[in-house]
Amino acid sequence: xxxxxxxxxxxILGQAMLAVARxxxxxxxxxxxxxxxxxxxxxxxxxxxxxVVGISALSAAIAAAGLSAADLADCAVLxxxxxxxxxxxxxxxxxxxxxxxxxxxxxxxxxxxLHAMASAVSVALGCHGPHLGVGGGPEAVGEALALLPWLVGxxxxxxxxxxxxxxxxxxxxxxxxxxxxxxxxxVALVVAPAAHGGLRLIHVASPAPRPRRDADELLRFGxxxxxxxxxxxxxxxxxxxxxxxxxxxxxxxxxxxALQREAA
Amino acid sequence: MxxxxxxxxxxxxxxxxxxxxxxxxxxxxxxxxxxxxxxxREIDLGVGMAGIRTLAAPLAGGEVPGAxxxxxxxxxxxxxxxxxxxxxxxxxxxPRLGLVLGQGAEHLKxxxxxxxxxxxxxxxxxxxxxxxxxxATAVGIAGPAVTVGAACASSGFALALARSWxxxxxxxxCVAGGCEVISPIAMxxxxxxxxxxxxxxxxxxxxxxxxxxxxxxxMGEGGAFLVLEPASRARRRGARIRASLAGVGMSSDAAHMVxxxxxxxxxxxxxxxxxxxxxxxxEGVDYVNAHAAGTQVGDVAEAGAxxxxxxxxxxxxxxxxxxxxxxxxxxxxxxxEAVACLVALDRQVLPPTANLDEPDERCPLHHxxxxxxxxxxxxxxxxxxxxxxxNLCLVLRRAA
Numbered sequence: 001x002x003x004x005x006x007x008x009x010x011x012i013l014g015q016a017m018l019a020v021a022r023x024x025x026x027x028x029x030x031x032x033x034x035x036x037x038x039x040x041x042x043x044x045x046x047x048x049x050x051x052v053v054g055i056s057a058l059s060a061a062i063a064a065a066g067l068s069a070a071d072l073a074d075c076a077v078l079x080x081x082x083x084x085x086x087x088x089x090x091x092x093x094x095x096x097x098x099x100x101x102x103x104x105x106x107x108x109x110x111x112x113x114l115h116a117m118a119s120a121v122s123v124a125l126g127c128h129g130p131h132l133g134v135g136g137g138p139e140a141v142g143e144a145l146a147l148l149p150w151l152v153g154x155x156x157x158x159x160x161x162x163x164x165x166x167x168x169x170x171x172x173x174x175x176x177x178x179x180x181x182x183x184x185x186x187v188a189l190v191v192a193p194a195a196h197g198g199l200r201l202i203h204v205a206s207p208a209p210r211p212r213r214d215a216d217e218l219l220r221f222g223x224x225x226x227x228x229x230x231x232x233x234x235x236x237x238x239x240x241x242x243x244x245x246x247x248x249x250x251x252x253x254x255x256x257x258a259l260q261r262e263a264a
Numbered sequence: 265m266x267x268x269x270x271x272x273x274x275x276x277x278x279x280x281x282x283x284x285x286x287x288x289x290x291x292x293x294x295x296x297x298x299x300x301x302x303x304x305r306e307i308d309l310g311v312g313m314a315g316i317r318t319l320a321a322p323l324a325g326g327e328v329p330g331a332x333x334x335x336x337x338x339x340x341x342x343x344x345x346x347x348x349x350x351x352x353x354x355x356x357x358x359p360r361l362g363l364v365l366g367q368g369a370e371h372l373k374x375x376x377x378x379x380x381x382x383x384x385x386x387x388x389x390x391x392x393x394x395x396x397x398x399x400a401t402a403v404g405i406a407g408p409a410v411t412v413g414a415a416c417a418s419s420g421f422a423l424a425l426a427r428s429w430x431x432x433x434x435x436x437x438c439v440a441g442g443c444e445v446i447s448p449i450a451m452x453x454x455x456x457x458x459x460x461x462x463x464x465x466x467x468x469x470x471x472x473x474x475x476x477x478x479x480x481x482x483m484g485e486g487g488a489f490l491v492l493e494p495a496s497r498a499r500r501r502g503a504r505i506r507a508s509l510a511g512v513g514m515s516s517d518a519a520h521m522v523x524x525x526x527x528x529x530x531x532x533x534x535x536x537x538x539x540x541x542x543x544x545x546x547e548g549v550d551y552v553n554a555h556a557a558g559t560q561v562g563d564v565a566e567a568g569a570x571x572x573x574x575x576x577x578x579x580x581x582x583x584x585x586x587x588x589x590x591x592x593x594x595x596x597x598x599x600x601e602a603v604a605c606l607v608a609l610d611r612q613v614l615p616p617t618a619n620l621d622e623p624d625e626r627c628p629l630h631h632x633x634x635x636x637x638x639x640x641x642x643x644x645x646x647x648x649x650x651x652x653x654x655n656l657c658l659v660l661r662r663a664a
Contacts, residue, residue: 093379101452113369114413119652122516130514133413137394169389
C-alpha cells in the first residue's frame with residue numbers, strides 16, 4: 001500500500017471545445033466520426049443533446065490528435081454530463097402523465113442515464129477499454145478529473161474524456177422543447193499516460209471550504225485544455241488549474257503544467 | 265489495471281451495509297440466500313400500469329415506490345449500516361474517509377419523484393444537491409465523494425474506484441456501493457424495452473437465470489455499501505476482516521447500447537484481467553457469482569465469456585446467479601452480489617440459482633441449482649455487466 005499523494009503524469013494528445021445552440025444540435029446527429037468508425041445509420045437518433053454535442057467534440061479532439069478509429073480500440077472512456085437527459089425526461093414524464101406507461105420511451109434508460117454518453121462513445125468508436133459516466137451534477141468536470149488518473153492507469157493507450165453541460169440550464173416546455181438559444185457546451189480531451197513531463201494530475205483530499213459554484217466551469221475547463229495541450233511556453237510561469245470535484249471541497253483535483261521536463 | 269506498485273497490503277472489506285429484498289442485515293441475506301427464499305412477487309406501484317404484470321422484488325416496509333426521498337433514504341440507510349458494521353465514526357475520520365456512489369440514473373429518478381409530487385425540477389433544471397453529497401453530509405463523510413454510472417454495473421465500478429483510491433493513498437477508508445429503487449417510469453421503460461420478464465405463472469418462478477424458459481429480468485430494489493480499507497489498518501484497529509477485494513477487471517463490448525455483444529472476448533477479458541490482478545488461475549476460482557439476469561441474450565453471452573475466461577476449468581468451477589432470488593437490483597446489483605460472495609466465503613456454502621429447472625444448453629456451465637452447495641470457498645469472482653457493454657469482474661479472497 002502506497003501512502004504518497006496520488007500524482008499521475010499525462011499528455012494531452014488532442015482537445016476540442018464545442019458550443020452549440022440547441023436549435024443547431026439536430027444537424028449534428030450524423031457527425032463526422034473518426035476514420036474507420038463503422039456505425040449503423042442514425043446511431044445517435046435517440047441520444048440526448050449532451051451526447052450528440054459531446055461526440056462531435058470528441059471526434060474533433062481525436063482528429064486533432066491525429067488518430068483514427070483503429071487507434072482507439074483499447075481506449076477507456078470517461079464522460080461527465082451535467083444534468084444530462086433532462087429534455088427527454090421532461091417529454092417522458094409528460095407523456096406518461098397523459099397517456100400512461102405505454103407512452104414511456106424505451107430509450108430513456110439506455111440513452112439518458114449517467115452512463116449513456118460514455119457508452120455511446122465506446123460503441124461509436126469501438127473502444128474496448130472500460131467506460132463509465134461520472135458526476136452527473138454540477139461538479140461534473142472536477143469529478144471527471146478526479147477519476148482520470150484511475151483510468152489513465154488501466155493499461156490502455158489513452159483515455160477519451162468528455163464533459164458537457166448547458167451554459168445556462170434551459171427552462172423547458174412540458175414536452176421538453178423550447179429554449180432554442182440555449183447553448184450546450186462540450187469539452188473533449190484525448191489523454192495518454194506519460195512517463196514524465198507534460199501534465200501532472202495531483203489528486204488531493206482535503207477539508208477545503210465549499211467553492212462557489214462556477215457557471216462557467218466548462219468554459220474554463222475548455223480554456224485549460226487548450227492551454228495544456230499547447231504545452232509550455234518559454235518565458236511564462238508554470239500554469240496551474242484547480243477544479244473542485246465535489247461542492248463541499250472534499251476533493252480538489254489540480255492539473256499543473258510542467259514547464260521543465262522532470263528527470264527520467 | 266496497472267497498479268502503482270506491488271501490493272503488499274491488500275484492500276479488505278471490513279463493513280457491510282445492506283438493504284435488499286432478501287433482508288437488511290448480512291445474516292438475514294445469508295439465511296435467505298441459502299434457504300432459497302425468493303423475494304419476487306406482484307407489487308402495487310400505486311399508479312396505473314395497464315398491460316404490465318408488475319413483478320418485482322421490493323424492499324420490505326410497504327413504502328410506495330417512486331416516493332420523494334426514497335432513493336436517498338435507502339442509500340443512506342445502507343451507508344450508515346456499513347460504517348456501523350465497520351465500527352467507524354465518520355466524523356472522527358475527517359477527509360481521509362471517502363465515499364463512492366454507484367448510481368446509474370439518479371437524476372431521472374429524482375425528476376420522476378418530484379414530477380409525481382407536482383414539482384417542476386425536470387423543466388427548470390433546478391433541484392437538490394447531488395445525492396452523493398447529501399449522503400456524505402448526512403453521515404459526516406468529509407473526504408472525496410463522487411458518483412459513477414455504468415448502468416447495471418454501477419455499484420461494482422464504485423467498489424473498483426474505491427480500491428484504487430486506497431491503493432494510491434488518497435484516502436485511508438472508503439465506503440462504496442449503491443442501492444436502487446423501483447419507480448413506475450423505470451419499470452415501464454424496461455418493460456417497453458422488452459427487457460422485463462412477462463412470466464404468466466407463479467410470481468416466485470419469474471426470475472430464472474440460465475433456464476431454458478427464462479424470458480427477461482425481474483426488477484429488484486436495494487443494494488449494498490461496503491467499507492474498504494488497507495489490511496494493515498484494519499488489523500491495527502482490530503476490525504473484522506470479511507475478505508479482500510483482490511482483483512478488478514474492466515472492459516467494454518463496444519457493440520450495442522442495450523444488448524450484450526455476441527463476441528464473448530471483451531467480457532472474458534474483464535474476467536481474465538480480474539483473475540490476473542488477483543494472481544489467481546482459473547482453476548483456483550471456487551465460485552462465480554454470475555451477472556445472469558434471466559434475459560435470453562445476456563445469459564448466453566455471459567456463459568460464453570465465463571467459458572472463454574476459465575477455459576477447461578469452466579467445467580468444474582461452480583456458477584450461480586442470485587438474481588433468481590433477489591431480482592435484478594440494477595445499479596445496486598454488483599454491490600449486493602459482492603455481499604452474496606461474502607456470504608459464500610463466510611458460510612462456506614454456495615447459493616443456488618433459483619428456478620433453474622432446465623439449464624439452457626447454450627449456457628454449459630457447472631451450475632449450482634436446486635440446493636445450496638457446501639464446499640471449501642477461498643476465492644470467488646463476481647461478474648457485473650451493464651447496458652452499453654460495460655463489463656466488470658471483481659475477485660474476492662477469503663480473509664487469512
